[in-house]
Structures are given as C-alpha cells and as structure tokens.
C-alpha cells in the first residue's frame with residue numbers, strides 16, 4: 001500500500017462524476033448535522049428508495065434534536081416501524097437526549113464528540129463531520145470497500161479487522177482533504193450507482209483508466225470476504241388470543257431482536273411443528289390452562305422472515321378462549337381495535353396487514 005500515494009486526480013475525477021450523476025435526495029443538500037445523522041442511520045439498513053419515505057415521515061415528526069429527545073420511546077419506535085434494527089431507533093433517541101444534556105441541544109462538530117454518541121460509529125461520525133463541516137475523515141462503507149478493492153485490486157478481506165484497517169487507510173489516502181465532504185459522497189455514490197456488486201458498467205466509469213481490477217479483467221473477484229455469515233433458524237408461533245373484545249400483547253424485553261416492541265404471545269421452538277405438536281408443548285398447556293374450550297383457526301403459516309443473521313419461520317393462530325385464565329396476567333390486555341397503535345416488528349405488521357384491519361371483528 002505504500003506505493004499508493006494521495007492521489008488528487010482520482011478524487012477530482014470522482015467529484016466531477018458526482019456533480020453530473022448524483023441523485024437528488026432530500027438530505028443531500030442539507031447542512032444540518034441532525035438531518036445527515038438521521039439519513040445515515042436510516043440508510044444503513046435500507047435502500048435509498050425505501051428509506052426516503054421513512055426519512056420524510058421521521059423528520060416530519062421529529063425535525064430536530066429537541067423534538068426527538070423529548071418524545072416517548074414508544075412513539076420513536078412507532079415511527080421506525082418497518083425499518084427493522086430497532087436498536088438503532090433507541091440509540092438515536094438516547095443520543096438525542098445526550099446532545100441536549102451534554103451539548104446544550106447543539107449537535108457537536110468535533111469528531112471525538114460525535115463518535116461518543118450512542119449508536120454512532122466511525123462510519124457515521126466521518127459522514128457527519130465531513131458532509132457538514134468538510135472535515136477530513138474518510139468514510140468507509142460497503143460501497144467504498146467495493147470501489148477501493150477493485151480500484152487498487154486489494155485482496156484484504158473486508159470482513160476482518162485487518163481488512164477494515166487497510167481500507168480505512170486507503171480511503172484516507174485517496175481522499176482530497178480540501179474536498180473531504182464531496183469526495184466522500186462521490187465515492188459512496190459511485191459504489192451505489194456505477195461500481196455495483198454485479199456487472200458494474202466499467203466502460204462508463206470515470207476511474208476506468210486507473211482501475212487495477214478492470215485492467216486485469218477480474219472485477220468480479222473483488223471485494224474479498226473471508227467468512228460467510230452464519231444464520232440461525234428460529235420457529236415462532238404467535239397466538240392471537242381473543243376473549244370478547246380483547247386480545248393480549250407482550251413487550252419484548254430480553255437482549256434479543258425487537259427489544260421494546262410489542263407482539264402477540266409467542267411460543268418459540270427449536271424445530272418446525274404443526275398445531276397438534278404445538279398444543280402438546282408445556283408452554284402451550286401452561287398458557288391455556290383453565291381457559292376452557294379453544295376455538296382455533298390458522299390465520300397465517302409458512303411465513304419466512306429473513307433478518308441479518310437469523311431466519312424466522314412463523315405461523316399465526318387465532319384462538320378464541322372460553323374464560324380468562326391466570327396465565328394471561330403475564331400479558332398486556334388490549335382492545336382488539338387498538339393493536340395497531342402499538343409499535344410492532346415487521347413480522348407482526350405483515351400479519352396485521354393480512355387481517356386488513358379486521359382485528360375488532
């Protein structure tokens with residue numbers, strides 16, 4: 001890597017290309033660090049097209065640090081609903097309160113202060129201080145990994161600490177510090193639009209003449225990854241329990257997916273099972289002991305819900321009970337028509353959409 005010097009021409013080509021080809025996005029022209037922060041956190045987990053609606057809704061309701069800091073967590077989660085990775089919404093909320101307390105409500109402009117906020121890592125801190133104040137911190141995200149690994153034919157695996165360090169150094173060498181903000185946005189945009197994972201349009205690329213992978217004809221070999229992501233299978237059986245106009249929810253508390261969100265009573269098993277097998281489990285028996293005759297129907301089954309490291313296989317059963325029993329005291333009783341008011345995971349939302357608002361019938 002020592003032979004790669006700070007290459008201002010590469011940065012200039014990138015910025016020229018960016019000015020002509022960048023997408024017009026609502027946060028792009030903003031110089032408000034709060035707006036940049038929210039957009040970056042949303043875009044970490046969703047594509048720009050889908051993220052746009054969430055961004056507009058979220059910043060419409062919480063237009064600044066103060067409004068976010070003073071909101072109830074439940075409302076913040078409700079506005080995040082559908083984006084997944086709810087810990088990011090909770091971190092945003094915590095960090096907004098922190099900005100109010102430690103920085104008098106003014107978003108800090110020093111990298112060390114920005115990165116001290118909950119949920120802000122190296123990437124987001126660099127994006128905020130470079131986009132807003134043109135401070136010379138290089139951003140390194142998936143798009144930047146891809147562009148740099150191809151441009152310099154670097155085979156260091158991007159999913160190792162050593163590889164990340166290599167690419168962060170390289171990103172700093174390529175960046176023109178006088179134009180850090182625009183350079184960072186340009187290299188990310190090139191990765192998003194031009195140097196895409198499959199079949200990049202190298203012929204139209206501004207860096208074609210200087211791209212080592214293109215010259216060698218092995219663009220598809222980059223970036224290199226060491227590990228394949230391990231996934232875990234989980235089996236979720238949700239019970240939409242009905243007694244008169246009521247149903248029951250519970251709030252996820254454990255350090256697990258969807259912390260703080262609401263869901264119907266859940267029986268999780270380590271293998272797939274049909275309803276007869278589910279009924280025979282201790283968890284099911286305990287839950288319905290003393291509830292009388294059960295009137296059961298299968299509302300939705302065979303749902304496969306893919307998260308970043310887990311695959312959930314889910315089914316939803318509607319179960320009308322004859323009597324309220326003691327086991328239900330562990331849950332939150334809710335009028336059936338009010339379920340939509342609670343922040344729920346996407347999986348539950350899919351079910352509610354299928355019911356089409358017929359919850360109170």
Ligand code: SF4
Pocket residue numbers: 147150151194195196200201202203205206207208211212213214219
């Ligand atoms: S020439 Fe192709 S591989 Fe190289 S940076 Fe451009 S788009 Fe990526």
